[in-house]
Amino acid sequence: MAYDYLIVGTGLFGSVFAHEAAKRGHTVKMLEKRTHIGGNCYTEKQAGIDVHKYGAHIFHTSSKKIWDYINQFTEFYPYIHAPIANYQGELYNLPFNMNTFYQLWGTKNPAEARIKISTQIEKTGIKRPRNLEEQALSLVGTDIYHKLIKGYTEKQWGRECDLLPSFIIKRLPIRYTFNNNYFTDIFQGIPKLGxxxxxxxxxxxxxIDISLETDFFADRTRHEASSKNIVYTGMIDQYFDYCYGELAYRSLHFETKVYDTDNYQGTAVMNFTDSQTPYTRIIEHKHFCPVVTKKTVITKEYPKEWKKGDIPYYPINDQSNNALYRKYEKLAQQQKKCLFGGRLANYRYYDMDDTIAAALKLVQYEFPAE
Structure with missing residues (x-):
């Protein structure tokens, strides 16, 4: 059977496209090399709790169109993301807001906090930031940088902050309100059933037909011949056999444990912002969507260098990698049968609402009259 579309990957981008294509009467074959659908937003039950197997995923958007679209497929629990920063045992609210400033300095109103931050920024004397460290110091001053940014960032990227490019931190949101809601989007939540x-x-x-534990590259010629069109959501450099070289990523390692307690840390996400703690955060999954149970499941998240065979999580969008991606992008634009989309094929970090929007844009491009 010749399918209308072969979709490589069953993550959010490929799944939205598959749904829309099938809805329009097109046959779809999906290939997934993992043992499950869903890509990195996959959740599985452990001790009766939905566990985010590949890191915390909070759905948030300010687009009513995207919110209405995703609500076709799930009901949402109205979760508000309010992570805690742990710096050597000291706890601070995130994002940086009046609660954080009070915890740092005892400031009680926005005017006091503004003076404290602006004084620290002025003392740095930085006019033209040359690297991430100087960029952050010029935006938030010394205390916030050293306690809440430096250690976390260096663990996340595996490099000293003064060796990272300044454009990684284009801005750092400072809120002069007592509001711990991490996101400013109108709509926010977690699927009730995962x-x-x-x-x-x-x-x-x-x-729609789905083949799990099936690697597109293990039998590429046969898979390509099985359909009229391909939607590819994997690594773009791998599709072209790394002909220009490998794009760089950061990967993650997870350690998940079940504990015989109903509450381990009191919040869904706690970031560890010192450089000594080897992991960047602990996720306690039951706080995303409360469930009555005497157990809890936590995951420690360790950033690491990516190598072939690892899951690529974060593209390293520095100048050299972006230039390399543009070379692959030109090759992709020359393909007549294959469409490229998603975080890995576009070599950029997408939030879930951005992923859905990009998939629907491709749907409009592919089916303009339908």
Whole structure:
């Protein structure tokens, strides 16, 4: 059987496209090299709790169109993301707001906090930041930088802050209100039954076939011949056999444990911002969508260098990698049969709402009259 579309990957981008293509009467074959659908937003039950297997995923958007779209497939629990920063045992609210400033300095109103931050910025004497460290210091001053940015950032990127380019931190939000809501988006939540169930509903259609534990590259010629069109959501450099070289990524390692307690840390996400703690954060999954149980599940998240065989999480969008990506992008634009989309194929970090918007844009491009 020749399918209309072969989709490589069952993450959010590919799943939205598959749903829309099937809805329009097109046959779809999906290939997934993992043992499950859903890509990195996959959730699985442990001790009766939905565990975010590949890191915390909070759905947030200011687009009513995207919010209405995703609500076709799931009901949302109205979760508000309010992470805590742990610096050598000292706890601070995130994002940087009046609660954080009070915890740091005892300032009680916005005027006091503004004076404290502006005085510290002025003392740095930085006019033209040459690296990430100088950029951050020129935006938030010394205390916030050293306690809440430096250690976390160096663990995340595996490099000293003064060796990282300044454009990684274009801005640092400072809020002069007592508001711990991390996101400013109008709509925010967690699927009540988990992300896996949400994507399963997208893909439940008689015109969609899914093959798990199937690597597109292991039998590429046969897979390419099985369909009229391809939607590729994997690493763009791998598609072209790394002909210009490898793009760089950061990867992650997770350690997940079940504990016989109903509450381990009191919040869904706690960031560890010192350089001595080897992990960047601990996720306690039951706080995303409360469930009555005497157990809890936590995950420690360790950043690491990416190498072939690892899951690529974060593109390193510095000048050299972006230039390399543009060379691959030109090759992609020359392909007549294959469409490219998603975080890995576009070599950029997408929030989930951005991923859905990009997939729907490709749908409009591919089916303009439908």
């Amino acid at each position: 992300y896996t169930q949400m994507i399963q509903k997208m893909l439940t259609h008689p015109l």
